[in-house]
Amino acid sequence: MKILKLTLISLFTIALVACKKDGKTTDNSKDSLTAKKDSVVVPEVYKEYYGVYTGDFAGKGMITSEDGEQYEGEVYKKISLKINRITKDSVYGQSIVEGNQRPFRGIFNESSKSFVLDEPGNDKYDGRFEVKLNSDSLTGKWNAFNKSAVKAPVKSLKLVKKEFVYNPNFMLNKDNDLIDWENPKNFVEKYTDEETGKTESYTASKNRIASDAVFKVNASTQKLSEKDLKNLRKLDMEIIKNSVFARHGYSFKKATYRNFFEQTDWYIPVSNNVDKDLSPMEKENVALLNRFIKYAEDKYDSFGR
C-alpha cells in the first residue's frame, strides 16, 4: 500500500514536471488550434506562394580536408522551408535541415515581399529566418536565438521553389558520385624504401564505393526477392533501401545518405518521417532489405557463411 502511494505521488510529480517542460510546446499547439479557428474567419492570402523552397543553408564551420587538416570555411547544408499558410497577419510553415523538422510562425510584409519567420525556440538550433521573395527564389539569412549554443549563429539561405512530387522511378544515376566519404576505414600499410631498405608503416584510409546495382535495383517499382539481393554489398543495399525514403522526401539524419541524394535534382527533403507514405510493396522491400543489411553487417567478413 505504502509503495503504491509512493509510486502514485512520484508519478504525479513527474507528470507535473513534464507539464512544466512542455509549457512552450503547449503554446504551439494552441497556436495551431487558433490557426484552425482563424481559417474560418481570416481569409488566406497569397496562396501562390505556398510550397517548398529548397536550397543551400550556409554558415561558417570547420572543414576537414582530405589530409586531415582542419580549417574554417563555409559549410553548406540543404534546407527546405515549407510555407503552408499565409493570412493577413501570420505565416505558418516548417523548416527542415538534416532530419530536424521545426515548425515556424511569422509575418509576411507585402510591400517588400519579405518574411520574418520564428521557430519555437525550445530547440538548440531554433532561430529566426529573414528572407525575401523574388519570383521563385527565396534568399536571406537566419539567426540563432541562442548564439552561444551553436557553431554558426548566422547563416545565409539561397532557396528555389520546388514542386515536391513522389515518383517511384527516381534513382541515382551514372553521373552521381558513388563513394561514401563519411565512413572511412583505417588500415595500416607497409612501405619499403627501395634505397635504404627500411620498412615503414603508415595509416591509410579506404572509402566504401557503391556498385552500379544502385542504378538497376529499384525497391519502389519492383517486388524484390532474396535472389535479387544475395550478391549485393551492404552499401548497395543501404542505398537501394534509402532511395525509397528519399523519393518520399525524407530528410536524412545520416550524412552518408544526404551526400548521395543531394547530388540528384529530384531529391527534396520535406519531412522527417515518411513511414506512413510508403506503399505496401515498398514496406515489404524495406523489411527484406533490412534483413539482408543486418546479415551483411554480421556475417560478411566473419568466420561463418
Next chain:
Amino acid sequence: MLLIKRNISTLIKILLIIGFGYFFWLMLKITLEYIPLRADVSFLMIKQTEVGQRSEYLYFFYTHVYTSIFVLLSGFLAILRKDFGLKNFHKNAGKIYIFLILLFAAPSGIYMGIFANGGIVSKISFVILGFLWWFSTFKAYQLARQKKFKEHKQWMWRSFALTISAITLRMWKVIIVYLFHPNPMDVYQIIVWLGWVPNILLIEYLIAKKHI
C-alpha cells in the same frame, strides 16, 4: 636425428590439436546461434525463400546443424586413435561419427546443397561433396567391419578431410574477404570449392607418399 624427427611430429600434432580446439569452439558458437530453434535466424535470414516455399527445408537444415557439431567432435576424437583408458573409446566415437554422417549429416547436406546459395556452381560443389562424404564414410565403415584396418584408416582420413571442410570453407572466406572484398556470392562460389578440394588433394598426396 630420429629423436628430432619424432619431436617435430609431436609438436605438429599438438599444434593441430590446439588448432582444432580453437576452430571447434568457433563452430560451436555458430551452432549455438541456432538455439533456440528459429525459422529466421543467422544463415536463415537470407534463406526465407526456401523456408517459405519448402516446408521440409527447416527439418533438413536443423538436422544438419544439430548433428554436424557432434560429427566434428566424434570424428576428431576417433581420428586420434587413442582409448584414453576407456574401453573401446575409439570404436565408439567412430560408431557415433559414422552413424551421424550416414543417416543424418550427409543426406541433409546433399538436400541443402541442391538449394545452395551461389547458383549452379555452388550447388554442384555441395552435392558432390555430400556424396563423397557419405561414400568415404561408408567405405571406411565397411573396411573396419572387414578388419582391413590400414585401408580403413585411409578412408577415414578422406572422410574426415571432407568433414573438416566445414572449417576450412569458413577460413577461406575470412581470408578472401580480407584480401579482395568481393561481393558475397562471388566469395561463396570460390569457397564452396576451396573448402574441400585442397583438403582431399592433401590427403591423397599423403596416402600416395605412404604417410597414412
